[in-house]
Every structure is written in C-alpha cells, then in structure tokens.
Amino acid sequence: MNSNSIAVTEPVFDGNEWKYVKNCLDSGWVSSAGEYVELFEEKVAEYVGVRYGVATANGTAAIHTALMVAGIKPGDIVVVPTLSFVATVNPVIYCGASPVFVDSEEKTLNMDPQKAEDAIKHLIKKRQKPKAIIVTHLYGHPCDMDAIMDLAHGYGLVVIEDACESLGSKYKGKMTGAFGDFGCLSFNGNKIITTGGGGMLLINSEADSERARYLTTQARDHDIEYVHNEIGYNYRLTNMQAALGLAQMEELPFFIKEKKRIAELYIEELSDIDEVRPLMEPEWAESNYWLNLVLVVKKRFDRARFMEGMWKSGVALRPLFRPLHMQKCFRSDERRTFEKSEFLYKIGFNLPSSVSLSHEQIHRVARSLKYALA
DSSP, X not given: OOTTOBOSXXXXXXXXXXXXXXXXXXXXOOSSOSHHHHHHHHHHHHHHTOSEEEEESBHHHHHHHHHHHTTOOTTOEEEEESSSOGGGTHHHHHTTOXXXXXXXXXXTSSBOHHHHHHHHHHHHHTTOOOSEEEEXXXXXXXXXXXXXXXXXXXXXXXXXXXXXXXXXXXXXXXXXXXXXXXXXXEOBTTSSSOBBBBEEEEEXXXXXXHHHHHHHBTTOOOXXXXXXXXXXXXXXXXXXXXXXXXXXHHHHHHHHHHHHHHHHHHHHHTTXXXXXXXXXOOTTEEOOOSSEEEEEOOTTOOHHHHHHHHHHTTBOOEEOOOOGGGXXXXXXXXXXXXXXXXXXXXXXXXXXXXXXXXXXXXXXXXXXXXXXXX
C-alpha cells in the first residue's frame, strides 16, 4: 500500500492535546503521578455514568484487574464470547481460570444470550458452575444487556463488560460499561479516543475501586516504606497519557457524530451492492460505529482473492477477529459447534472508519468493493 492508501482507522488530534501534554513536560509530571490521571478518571466515569474510574496501562490490564477484584482464581470457569479480540480472554488464562466459549448471534455479532444460558446449564450439570461472564460490545455495537444481566442474576455470575471498543455507545439510553459489576475500556491508538496505550476500569463499588487501585499500583501497603503484602501489578497510566486522554474526551461528542456520519454515508454508498450488507445498530441501541462492518453474502465467494483485491486498490480492509475457539492457544478436546461465529468470520469485514474520513474516500472504498466483488 502507498501514501494514497486509506487506513482502517487513524487518530485525530485537533483539540487541547498539545497544550495538556506540554503542561506535563513543563511541570515535570510525566509518570504515573500528576493531576491529569485523576482528572481523566473522573471525566470518563462521569461520562459513562459510574462512580469510579481506575486508569490502567491498557484495556487488557483493565480486564485482568476486573477478574482479580472479582475473585477469579485458578480452576474457576468464566463464560466468554468466541467472536472477540484475544485480549478479552487472555486475562482469564492469566488468572489460571478456564474460558468457556459461546457462539454469536447475527444481529450484532455479539454473544448469543440463549446459547450462553445453554452453556451455563451444561456446566452446572457437570458440577462446573461458572463464576463470571465477560461480554464484548463488538466493534462498538452493544449486546443485549437486559438478557445478559437477567442471565447473570439468575445464576449468580459476576458481569464484566468488555467495552474497549464501545465508549459512547448506548443500550436503551444507558452507556455501555455501566451495566455490569465492572466495565473495561481501551484507549489504544485505534480506538475512538486514544492515550497512545491505556485503559480504564469502570466500577460503582467503592471497595472494589480501592482494591483495583491497590492491585494496579504494585499492591503497595505503605506511603513511604516499600511494603508489599500481596502480589501487585504495574498497571498504572502515566500523567502524559492521561493528559492526552482528557483532551480526547473533550472531542468525543464530535468524534461520535462523525462516526455516525461515516456510517450513514457507507449505508448510502453501498445500497446498490446487493452482495454487501452493512451491520447497523439495532433499534434498542446507539452504536459509536467504532468500525464499520459489512457482511458479504455473495455465492461462491473467494475470500482471499477479495481481500487481496481491496488491498491492491489501496483500501486497508480487515477481516473480523478469528473466533477464539479456533485459535491454537485456546483449543480443547471438547466437541462443540460455533456455526454462527465461524460463518460470520468468513463473510465479515471492517471498512476504513477514521473520524477524518471524507465522503470522497468513502465513495472510493465503495467503488473498490464493487470491483473486488466483480
């Protein structure tokens, strides 16, 4: 690809980013201490509608911390979606616990609540009751949280929302990340706002927030002396990253508005291509449209050739995440089927979705899609 290529997603820094980061450099507060960390935590927590935010080094660290605060230990079982990024499930392994994968439903590509209940019932029959359930709001589209929360309450499960891709998305008017016992965010360079790296744990319990903060700061038990009574983690966010994040949060309403504009333009541009179906938000949700996703429903579809054609045209098209039950690191001997996730993986693709994407670029992507399918 060349300089004319259209990337999947790129950050935009048009606000106070330079000003706030320069303030960190001028003051010398560049590490994990400094005013911006607390300001950023407060701003994000207020925006999502939870009581506490605990900043972390990345989204994976947020999920790992949530599992630890929830008391997940070696031998425990955690129900997880199979169609998600690997970082959703790696922390389960860090805890010595076992993930049990659940297939997707096609409306949002997220975990199918009915199949989740089937998996839980099967585990209980084997006397292997799970302790927690992790749900992902995939590509910014909220999953059916009413069904998930009813399920979790019915079986006494801790709920961890992987909202790493869905900051600003809403389910029935309420922000994703605010439903479960824990919400987890990512501020990686490709997310709707970025701190370069970084993440955050969203919590309503004061005790859980204090526990999370303790574990993410090396479990230090004394302000002056280096006393550690537990194993902790260096999962802190730096003041410079938080300064960048605070400036990005000021721009978030504009970013979401632009993401919706881009989604609407894609729907319009692709309306005359019968073999391409854009994924749209369901009636009960508002998506941040982090990434615009299409399903290719063409018969005798050559997936590899199609992807090669898009890349040759200068469009950085990406496939869906490979389902996690198909990954070598997670494979088990248990014979279960995940037909929907495997099908969606074969026909699903993410289109360029940067906030700065122009109408002309969107038209070019649509034109490239037509040629590649032909």
